[in-house]
Amino acid sequence: MAVPGAGDAVSNKPKRLNIGVVGIGRMGQRHALNILHLVPRANLLCVCSPAKPDLEWADQHLKPYGVQIYETFEQMIETPGLEAVVISSATALHASQTLVCLERGIHVLCEKPITTDLHELATIIKKAESRPETKLMVGFCRRFDENYMHARKKVQAGDIGTPIVLRSQGCELLDKSGFFVQYAKVSGGIFVDTTIHDIDLTLSFFGEDVKPKALWATGIAAMHKELAEFHDADNAVGVVEFWGGKIAYYYHSRTTTHGYDNCTEVIGTAGKLSINLVPKMNRIEISDAHGIRNEAMPSWSDRYEGAFVTELKDFTAAILDGTELPMKLSSAMTSLRIALALQESLVTGKKIEFDENGNKI
Amino acid sequence: MAVPGAGDAVSNKPKRLNIGVVGIGRMGQRHALNILHLVPRANLLCVCSPAKPDLEWADQHLKPYGVQIYETFEQMIETPGLEAVVISSATALHASQTLVCLERGIHVLCEKPITTDLHELATIIKKAESRPETKLMVGFCRRFDENYMHARKKVQAGDIGTPIVLRSQGCELLDKSGFFVQYAKVSGGIFVDTTIHDIDLTLSFFGEDVKPKALWATGIAAMHKELAEFHDADNAVGVVEFWGGKIAYYYHSRTTTHGYDNCTEVIGTAGKLSINLVPKMNRIEISDAHGIRNEAMPSWSDRYEGAFVTELKDFTAAILDGTELPMKLSSAMTSLRIALALQESLVTGKKIEFDENGNKI
């Protein structure tokens, strides 16, 4: 007994979500390849980029699979059958492209930050709420890492009692190429650019509806002295107090020598979870004249390689199955609010306070 | 500028290897899904199984993707366009199915053991050598784990000098269901069933051409007392001396309480690599009234999840690109020879010696 021919079968092939990728720089390429090869329920329909080298890359890696390649977002968005996009274009374009897609009923997974402007974010959220059938998710990839997911389940199951304190850090390898300093100028600052991930995780552990009460930050430009010019730091610490008696504190560094040292500790009334306390690259220990050592995780893209795939899978599933997205838009608002306030505190040296609704006083 | 239509593009789609999976029990299902969803350069053309539940599973999970489903190997092997198979049928069928495929010029990735009979293995190897254009690989999946691959590179780069001693163990969770004891009866015994993986890894580190000189094994039936009836053990230790001054020693247990505790240490004249010395499940540490702990890796299928995918990718690439397979067939012969001799030593209590060609004296 053989099944009917392949041609026939194809017609029963499970529905796949047609996705386009906006911007195929470093992250966009990764998203495109993930959709193409690792997300069974998605189909990479099209991509776009204004950059010649990116288009050449797409010609080589995507075109053979029938992916449609465009030079502009406006052209790509017209592709027949397009159902969803992943926005990984320049940050300045995120908000407007998101709005265009929502307007057209195209689901959006937008790289963070969707915007670093609170008013703009409010506008986007309003638009999204007005079109509940169109889904919008901000790409806080760390939530989709299997370790954070597993930890979240434990917290939700009450394994550590009530979470009361959270510590999170995301230290990165010193970049000596000069690239980072240029990037930093437009990044929104250390808290807005990167600590926002730790803040998002905080909400995932403390509860999406938790509200900040007060915060304070400080930082130094220890190696990238140029950062001082635009009031940013390469090593910074921030503390956030939440209404209801919870505290989160963050550290970020742009200057490690060993690799990407990113860990989170969730401390509850009945135990503690430490995620990636020692950022080992793999399961190999080397014993030699240097002692006993592990190689360190080189960078966030290595650390969260699997998380990017899971993120796409979960986004795809939520659309195809009509289920809830794994995170709320209001959380993105809270996270941005906190990140901006930490950045402000870093610059002004002032403590910042919030009312019970989490609005800055 | 948009690329030409999808239809056009499809015709340029990179060549994919048409693979059939023989046997879709637990491992076969995993292979089938891996080929279907995670190996971009492969196409799951067909599967076969004599077992109703497996066919039903295939109807549900594979048929929608156009995969052809057969009740017999003989039918499946006739599928037009079939280029390669993954054999994960009952062990007793591995050898004959492999021979049929080789005869037809169909490439084979066969789950271990391809056979536990040395003469039969010699016949298979002869056949394979007579058809060098048809590739045959035995599925020693642990070689494809990223940690072992990384460690191998380090050893080959001379990072630990000359490897002289290797320790490897593969302890498994106690099975209280009774399944294991039934399985054990036909498994070939503890060394042939599982330590053969550690032996294969030894060759990968010491050199594929290394020859055994002498060995001795002992074991106990500590929990699965029934094993004693057929002279098998649930905890066993074996030591192998190789010509040229190298030693490997192995421990296997079927009775752990914490999980799958599988590690390898490669000791060289200038350093040591320890792979998975502490078999942590993930990057989460739990601190509570029990102390500070990690959950343990539950089973080999969790530990080597990624390795199964890499194995398929590398097998596929070697065929499509016409490159060397990542392991030699002669290694499978050496490994089986050593495993059988360890098992014999376990039963007889005798030390077993080999001549300089690795033939038992």
Add this chain to the structure above:
Amino acid sequence: MAVPGAGDAVSNKPKRLNIGVVGIGRMGQRHALNILHLVPRANLLCVCSPAKPDLEWADQHLKPYGVQIYETFEQMIETPGLEAVVISSATALHASQTLVCLERGIHVLCEKPITTDLHELATIIKKAESRPETKLMVGFCRRFDENYMHARKKVQAGDIGTPIVLRSQGCELLDKSGFFVQYAKVSGGIFVDTTIHDIDLTLSFFGEDVKPKALWATGIAAMHKELAEFHDADNAVGVVEFWGGKIAYYYHSRTTTHGYDNCTEVIGTAGKLSINLVPKMNRIEISDAHGIRNEAMPSWSDRYEGAFVTELKDFTAAILDGTELPMKLSSAMTSLRIALALQESLVTGKKIEFDENGNKI
């Protein structure tokens, strides 16, 4: 050839420092036994305590060794030959007893806090400076732990470049007996009582002369709700910015379930040292149905058992050899200043700033 009789030899016996212990409660008993049995260059001459049970303990454990036992400090201080004291009496007595000893030329190792009043500390330091031949050391025992000593050497050798950020925490097991809450009332508060150790360590790594620039603290009474009444916390976080571009941040908890979780990370421009990142009790890993675990260090007295002995040895050596004490009195002043300000910030919620001399603005 035998050496001359023992009697003769005794007269050449190396000079030992005659020490008295003031207060023989829990810590005083430990100091007394350490001096008696584990500090070769010291002689336990006398002890005193107003508490009957402590005197009974001394009768049993010290008297047999010829130690003189007194009911009052005033009596003990007259003991002929007394050269130095260890003050481990009630905190309220530390300052006055220290002053009496200094006045008499008796060297002092005083348990921390010598006082929690900055003016009183200034008076003591002035007195000490007026009698430079009489040594005064505050018992910041963590400095004498072999790990901290080893780390300090590495930092001083430049192994991690310039230290720029320090993280330190000292989480303690939840006390359910009610004792802690009573103690907390007179402890000076969480930062003054315990974080002062982390502050002292900060100075030891950043440089004794480093000056605070600004700080902020927050805390919650998560389990010991009674603490809120006197504005203390059982979980608190504080951040201190130092002049010259350095940051230290602290976390203390009174509510762990696993044990004494005390670690320090010193982050420099060329590397990081993590001291006791995972607070394992010993070198034993237990693998069982709970996973893979270590027992946790139960309490600070277990963690710093060896440090208390080293502290006494180094204090003794500095006096007998006329060398510098291993820490400066001015550091104790800086530490107290920071600890008091953190506590004030915890209570008031206000950020506190300091001028370039480290004086509160």
Add this chain to the structure above:
Amino acid sequence: MAVPGAGDAVSNKPKRLNIGVVGIGRMGQRHALNILHLVPRANLLCVCSPAKPDLEWADQHLKPYGVQIYETFEQMIETPGLEAVVISSATALHASQTLVCLERGIHVLCEKPITTDLHELATIIKKAESRPETKLMVGFCRRFDENYMHARKKVQAGDIGTPIVLRSQGCELLDKSGFFVQYAKVSGGIFVDTTIHDIDLTLSFFGEDVKPKALWATGIAAMHKELAEFHDADNAVGVVEFWGGKIAYYYHSRTTTHGYDNCTEVIGTAGKLSINLVPKMNRIEISDAHGIRNEAMPSWSDRYEGAFVTELKDFTAAILDGTELPMKLSSAMTSLRIALALQESLVTGKKIEFDENGNKI
């Protein structure tokens, strides 16, 4: 109320055991200083050595404390009041000196090996049994390490069920000075010289009365090629099967590059204890361009620094209190028997079997 004068009190001073140290080379000096300064219930009465530099060392470090110093064992043994000796002279003298002491009713703690001759050991044990009031202990120091003691308690409490398999290794840093090769010639061989510690630990975990059933060993001279001349190895593996269904397997290396890598795993039917699986020197982790590392324990004398003190304390207490010694002499016999047989197997390549009483067949 002051206690009576010191003179009076001294007469009530707890009885201390008068100990002499025979041989004050490296280990003898350590024992002497330990007794002098760290074992409160012992008094270092005398030492002896034929070596000029050792006598000079004693003049400087021991004489000031009234310790009597002799050039010969025969003189020292006459010291009035001598109650016990620690024998750390040249190995060749251990047996005869032990017999002389037993004859005189002087308790003995003898460094291992007391002898490497089974007949001589039998003679010594017979003599010891004929004088039960005189205690004799062989210095298997690893038993007194706090980790092994703690693990033993857990095993005895049934925490891991019935112990069935034990793995132990004791790898040492490569000695490039040439000293080791000279020493090896008279050491009795790798199993007799060092693995005997692992064997002793095996008995401590499996039960002192466990009997060997069969064993086999193999080894290589990987770096110290000269060892081959006298049939010794610098890397060796041995497996011992015990009557009653238990297995121990050992690895020893003289050629590590990272330090003293000494660990033991006790595997039971309900769990596993791993002691010192990763031989970290201390609690400091260094993160820098080399990755994340710990310095390794340099040598056995660092690893067992505390164990040597505990050994002396327990030996002293057993004598003063008239209690059982913490290990049986018969264990030393079993350990030596196994070690000699492993060494024989290493040389001959033969498997060695024992009858149910543990006598070689």
